[in-house]
Amino acid sequence: MRYYLCFLLAGAVLLVFFVREKIKAYSVGALFWKTAVSVMFMAAGAAAAWSVPENAEAGEFCRFVLGGLLFGLLGDIWLDLKYVYPQDDAKYTYAGFTVFSIGHILFIAGMLRHYAAAVQPIYVIAPLAAGIVLGVGNGFLGPVMKLHFGRFKGIVMFYGSILFAMMLLAGSLALSSGFQNGTLNWMFAGGILFAVSDLILSQTYFGHDHEKPIDIILNYIFYYGAQFAIAASLLFIR
Secondary structure, eight states: OHHHHHHHHHHHHHHHHHHHHHHHOOSHHHHHHHHHHHHHHHHHHHHHHHTSOSOHHHHHHHHHHHHHHHHHHHHHHHHHHHHHSGGGHHHHHHHHHHHHHHHHHHHHHHHHHHHGGGSOTHHHHHHHHHHHHHHHHHHHTTTTTTOOOGGGHHHHHHHHHHHHHHHHHHHHHHHHTTTOOHHHHHHHHHHHHHHHHHHHHHHHHHSSSOOSHHHHHHHHHHHHHHHHHHHHGGGGOO
């Protein structure tokens, strides 16, 4: 636990430097600080995994989660490169959404592998189906929310479906245990924070007049809160 907390604290300090740099300008310097913060949630996850008892199933779940965190780190890099190299905006946007989707798929796979067999099928089928409906619906409701997805509408709907499915699956499995499972509770909290962060981010990417300092600050507080919450889930895996 103490190593996890050390990386969490280091991440919080680095986040201050990153946000300050990001508000000033989209730059390689900002990307450097962002990568440093992301390395901290990866390190926090690894530190949490070290505390896991020697259990084959628990170890497998840790590998799924650490893989998801790693793809999150890569997504951080790709999405900010779109600002450093605006002429390649589409390429880095697609890459970022794709690797984040893979990360969430790994989270989903870990939960299904470790917990699905012990619950009734409805606890799995319903949240996954609802996630797809929400993700696709979000894409079609873009104009209502004054969002202009353009050529990114397809990847936005795909990523949204995966994101909402992960959040709802974690919540459903946590509910099935009466919210007594710390791992699932933290995964659910991470999913909620991720969703809030991405709702803010969608306004920045696809809306208008949503790049104020407060938008940037809130986005990254919720985003990094999500990643550290998911990393914390490994502290309770059994």
